Amino acid sequence: PGGWVQCRGHISLAQKDNVLQPEGDETQTEGDTVTLDCLYNSSSTNDYLFWYKQDGNNRPRFILSRFKIGQGKTEDEFKERFSSRLNSTFRSVPLKIQKLHVSDSAVYYCSSSVSVTVDLFLSTE
Numbered sequence: 001p002g003g004w005v006q007c008r009g010h011i012s013l014a015q016k017d018n019v020l021q022p023e024g025d026e027t028q029t030e031g032d033t034v035t036l037d038c039l040y041n042s043s044s045t046n047d048y049l050f051w052y053k054q055d056g057n058n059r060p061r062f063i064l065s066r067f068k069i070g071q072g073k074t075e076d077e078f079k080e081r082f083s084s085r086l087n088s089t090f091r092s093v094p095l096k097i098q099k100l101h102v103s104d105s106a107v108y109y110c111s112s113s114v115s116v117t118v119d120l121f122l123s124t125e
Contacts, residue, residue: 028100036095038110046070048112049086049093055106063108066093 028034040049047068052060066072066086074082086093097104 030100030102032100033096033098034100036097036108036110038093038095040091040093040110040112042091042112047086047088047091049084050111051082051084051093051095052109052111053106054109055103060109063095 026034026036038049038051040047048065049067050065051063053063054060062075063078063082064072064074064084066084068086068088072084072086081098083096083098084093093110095108095110
């Protein structure tokens, strides 16, 4: 059976373009609301930010995107409880998760369209 192979790569881009997520775990109670912070720096005229969810050994799944100019997108399975608003003044794009489920336990990644570290997930199927 197929699986997933993770490859970490490094691309040379302006160091100004990056995201910062606080380290550490968030511990909440089922049914609560949590907000995960993400700050970014960008030298671009438009800011493109993305949130992903990775649980267990599964590949990261796209949750949503937010843009400074234009519309972002939220995947259907996350629309009801997951939301985010890009604040270009404070350069933040926090992820809000409402009515927490046990299945929300995961690692959440914030990413900019221009990122210094790139994770590639390749199917071996």
